[in-house]
Amino acid sequence: MLVLSNVSKVYKGNIALHNISLSIPKGEIVGILGSNGAGKSTLMNIITGYISMSSGDVLIDGMNILDEPDAMKGKIGYLPDTPPLYEEMTVYEYLLFVSKVKKLAKESRENEIQSKLEKLHLIDVQHRLIKNLSKGYKQRVGIAQAILGNPPLIVLDEPTVGLDPTELRNIRKVIKELRETSLVLISSHILSEINSVASYLVIMEKGELVTAGPMDVQSDAAKNLQHKLFIRIKGDSAKIQSILKHIEGVVSIEGQPDSEKECCDFSILYNPNIDIRETLFWELSKHELPILEMNLQGNSLEELFMQTILKKKGE
Numbered sequence: 001m002l003v004l005s006n007v008s009k010v011y012k013g014n015i016a017l018h019n020i021s022l023s024i025p026k027g028e029i030v031g032i033l034g035s036n037g038a039g040k041s042t043l044m045n046i047i048t049g050y051i052s053m054s055s056g057d058v059l060i061d062g063m064n065i066l067d068e069p070d071a072m073k074g075k076i077g078y079l080p081d082t083p084p085l086y087e088e089m090t091v092y093e094y095l096l097f098v099s100k101v102k103k104l105a106k107e108s109r110e111n112e113i114q115s116k117l118e119k120l121h122l123i124d125v126q127h128r129l130i131k132n133l134s135k136g137y138k139q140r141v142g143i144a145q146a147i148l149g150n151p152p153l154i155v156l157d158e159p160t161v162g163l164d165p166t167e168l169r170n171i172r173k174v175i176k177e178l179r180e181t182s183l184v185l186i187s188s189h190i191l192s193e194i195n196s197v198a199s200y201l202v203i204m205e206k207g208e209l210v211t212a213g214p215m216d217v218q219s220d221a222a223k224n225l226q227h228k229l230f231i232r233i234k235g236d237s238a239k240i241q242s243i244l245k246h247i248e249g250v251v252s253i254e255g256q257p258d259s260e261k262e263c264c265d266f267s268i269l270y271n272p273n274i275d276i277r278e279t280l281f282w283e284l285s286k287h288e289l290p291i292l293e294m295n296l297q298g299n300s301l302e303e304l305f306m307q308t309i310l311k312k313k314g315e
């Protein structure tokens with residue numbers, strides 16, 4: 001459905017995207033995750049034909065977006081990071097205007113508008129001027145215009161920004177339902193946001209693709225990451241560190257002595273194939289260093305994100 005081949009974008013010498021290649025089938029909700037400035041908006045702007053790319057190709061259903069720009073417009077619904085709203089229009093007038101721009105068939109316009117007003121809980125405000133709406137409502141109008149006409153590709157740049165928790169739940173539900181008819185791309189720098197709706201994860205950093213794949217595969221990858229253990233030990237920090245670093249499987253140790261409590265807290269990254277807990281216990285007891293607390297830290301997508309991003313930053 002969506003294929004990117006070596007897509008790059010350079011802004012006056014600044015490389016915003018570097019050789020991004022991706023192939024995503026229909027029926028996925030693709031979560032594009034990356035820190036600020038990673039290139040998410042640039043990528044979305046290119047896929048939707050909003051800005052040009054410096055090199056590469058974007059194919060939607062086998063069609064190059066540059067060869068068929070008009071045909072492509074009908075296939076894509078886009079909510080940029082700043083919703084393109086006409087503030088002097090009412091919500092209804094604006095959606096009617098968008099339905100005309102999208103060239104929806106005259107006889108289906110009214111039904112289509114009403115169904116989106118309903119879906120996004122906008123019925124009560126449909127005759128209010130957009131400029132008088134709260135940020136959350138404006139965001140919902142932005143989403144309504146993007147999904148009007150059920151385009152096969154829907155691109156939502158940070159769609160949940162500015163929403164309160166109730167609105168958030170509603171929008172997540174709407175996004176999940178879109179999967180039935182469309183390929184959906186959403187961006188965020190908040191992992192929990194992506195985690196709650198996406199079926200396919202793309203991680204970007206510094207304009208490059210760090211990892212991409214189905215969410216369950218990514219979760220499995222997270223399980224294979226180095227495991228993390230928190231441990232609180234009573235005793236001398238230097239002595240403890242010298243013992244810990246010789247334990248087989250330990251990859252790195254970060255720790256802080258707490259002078260008031262005469263104990264030290266350590267965060268230990270270790271090889272997932274070796275369970276270091278028993279060895280830790282015996283070694284520390286041999287040296288009469290009591291363990292006050294020990295917790296395994298879950299290996300989540302958060303860790304996958306952090307470790308892949310940190311690896312990239314360290315290059």
Ligand SMILES: Nc1ncnc2c1ncn2[C@@H]1O[C@H](COP(=O)(O)OP(=O)(O)OP(=O)(O)O)[C@@H](O)[C@H]1O
Binds near residue numbers: 015034038
């Ligand atoms: N019009 C522009 N002119 C010059 N540089 C730009 C322009 N737009 C984006 N950039 C640069 O391109 C890089 C990627 O920016 P982009 O906005 O795509 O990132 P992002 O991941 O969407 O970030 P955010 O989450 O902050 O929106 C950044 O270094 C940014 O400064």
